[in-house]
Amino acid sequence: MSDNKRSIVILIADDDAEDRMLLKEAMEENRLKNTIQFVENGEELMDYLRNKGKYADKEKYSCPGLILLDLNMPKKDGREALKEIKEDAHLRLIPVVVLTTSKAEEDILNTYDLGVSSFITKPVTFSSLVDTMKKLTEYWFDIVELPKVK
Template sequence: MKGKERPIIILMADDDPDDRELTREAFRESRLANEFHTVEDGEELLDYLHRRGRWAHLNGTPLPGLILLDLNMPRKDGREALREIKSDPHLRRIPIVVLTTSKAEEDILRSYDLGVNSYVTKPVTFSSLVELVRVLGRYWFEVVELPPEEG
């Protein structure tokens, strides 16, 4: 992020613990200095964003500046969470990148219809994941202008 003193927070919502840990490791490998938080499903994602339940202690802290969202999760899937986030005036400006295994045209179209900012299919190898994280980092934190945090 140009001109920012503190790197923005990245929040990943994915029910697969291996995918969460591999992505965390890819961020380390890419040397991105962003805080990286994870949640396991859409319910936990919305609790995190609204600072409810186990996330209440985050009240008053900055919201994530980027959400990596899996589509297929239990309790509340990524599509439902995406719809809720993009319909909430306090959350809808947070950029969301769908990061999923689905290459289904229906999922791609529906995600964009719901307001996703980017749709990316999860890479198969760790080296491809590291390269994807580098590209995402360059794009979201060096190229684009993100909206300022609301105060």
């Protein structure tokens, strides 16, 4: 993996503190070198992406190369945030991977219709989560060429 690919920020939007901790640990288990940032709802996600409020520092909160998005969050859910991201000419280039507990066909169809890059149902066990994060990061950082979004 090149140093350039290691510098890609992963932004995780998930309201569940335990899920955030498990995702962080799963990525650490895979020795992922990327910076990981967390937001807890869709409003925070949009503030981060637009460098508003507490996310105004562009050095500290740089544009992510990949967003992992939970669908069911308070204030603004993942579906609403995804719609906003994909309607924004600047933000729509950022790959968004839905990572949620939902297995609903309607959620799968709707998020792909809104422009999501991938839809993943959260694994039940930690070892499965580690494996999923390994495959996800290998795909997005070793195989795929990502656009440079500023």
